[in-house]
Amino acid sequence: MTGRFGRCCRIAAALLTVVACQSASAVRAATPHAPPARTTDVVTWAASGNRVGQSTAGQGYRLVVRTSVGGTGLRVRFTNAFGTRPLTLDGVYAGLRARGAALRPGSNRPLTFHGARSVTVPAGAVTWSDPLPRAIPAGADLVVSLYTPDAAGPATGHFMAMQTSYTARGRHTAEESGTNWTGTTTSWWYIDSVAVRSSRPAAGAVAALGDSITDGWQSTTDLDRRWPDYLARRLRTAGTAVQGVANEGISGNKVLADGLGQAALHRLDRDVLSQPGVRTVFLFEGVNDIKAHTGVTAADLVAGYRELTRRVHARGKCVVVATVGPFKGWPDWDPAAEAVRQEVNRFLRGSGRREFDAVTDFDRVLRSPYDRERLLPFLDGGDHLHPNDRGMRALAGAVDPARLDCDR
Structure with missing residues (x-):
């Protein structure tokens, strides 16, 4: 049993x-x-491409840019938009800066293009690198190093970077030391955008479409004190979906006519609408159209704003327009130009608020209470048109983060 x-x-x-x-x-x-975490590609840095001089064969560039939003899967966009012959880039790396031209040990990684270590960008084109599987923090100095073995002809980049970058003769891009990077440049060469994959599914970016004020002229070089930089710092603590900032300012730029850079109407698609994750376009341009004395009227400028807005809305994105700031004391100022500026601003403060998704009154922030046609001296960079660091910070402080995302 x-x-x-x-x-x-x-x-x-x-x-x-x-x-x-x-x-x-x-x-x-x-x-x-559990479903895999969703990611969103979003631009973390940008600078509008333009002609920056002649290309040089056998030249190395170590380019310093500031991220606005962090993430993984770093990609860099390389531009030959204004080139007249194919551009070959070899030995391209991305790392984080320690100091000067030196990189943090272990941070410098090679970028690839469809798996290859070099890429040839056709004349008039741009190309993205493959994603780099590493985390990039917000507010970091990202360094892109590249080598141009046989470059020639017009070079594309961003002339007024307000940032010191570095150059070297020969191929030194894999090095983390700054020993061989003894030359300097204050332009960004051959790059116009950096994107990351944010772990926040709703993450987005704002693209600031503007002129030299947005580009940062009269702010302090190497300290990232352009008004879009101050805005990026605000957005990191604002808790809003829009976190990335793309600075698409070009010194001397106009809304309506080409000149120093293609007009905003002509560069909108390449510089703004092609950027990953852009949710809102912040339009702050017009003073160069007005002070050029080409006969541009308030109606002409408003028509340009409306055309830009129509195209942006057609892509399902928001538009915030800023009033035109004061510039009395600048050599091109006269009562006729001032009358056009005042008429444009009256429109934006009035019926314009119904046509755009939001209006930010930059004129009210910058003008003197004693002479509303002039910059407040405390905010004046010295030429009576461009704000200083304090003025740049005041502009960013006037932007309502909640208005950078609309129901579209």
Whole structure:
């Protein structure tokens, strides 16, 4: 009996084990796997491309840019938009800056292009690198190093970077030391955008479409004190979906006519609408159209704003327009130009608020209470048109983060 009873107990235990395992399997089958985290590509830095001089063969560039939003899957866009011959880039790396031209140890990684270590960008084109599987923090100095083995002809980049970058003769892009990077440049060469993958599914960016004020002239070089930089710092703590900032300002730029850079109407698609994750376009341009004395009227400028807005809205994005700031004391100022500026601003403060998704009154922020046609001296960079660091910070402080995202 004892032997038979023992065998029965062992059989019963085995059956219970099978049932338990089947039940556990059923529970696992019934429990859905957690979905993979969704990511959103969003621009973290940008600078509008333009002609920056002539290309140089055998030249290395170590370019310093400031990220606005952090993420993984870093990609860099390289531009030959104004080139007249194909541009080959070789030995392209991305790392984080330690100091000067030196990089943080272990941070410098090679970028690839469809798996290759070099890329040839056709004349008039741009191309993205493959994603780099590493985390990039917000507010960091990202360094892109590249080498141009046989470059020639017009070079594309951003002339007025307000940032010191570095150059070297020969191929030194893989080095983390700054020893061989003894030359300097205050332009960004061959790059116009950096994007990351944010873990926030709703993450987005704002693109500031503007002129030299947005470009940062009269702010302090190397300290990232352009008004879009101050805005990026505000957005990191604002808790809003819009976190990335793309600075698409070009010194001397106009809304309506080409000149120092293509007009805003002509560069909108390449510089703004092609940027990953852009949710809102912040339009702050017009003073160069007005002070050029080409006969541009308030109606002409408003028509340009409306055309830009129509195209942006057609892509499902928001538009915030800023009033035109004061510039009395600048050599091109006269009462006729001032009258046009005042008429444009009256429109924006009035019926313009119904046509655009938001209006930000930069004129009210910058003007003197004693002479509303002039910059407040405390905010004046010295030429009566461009704000200083304090003025740049005041502009960013006037932007309502909640208005940078609309129901579109």
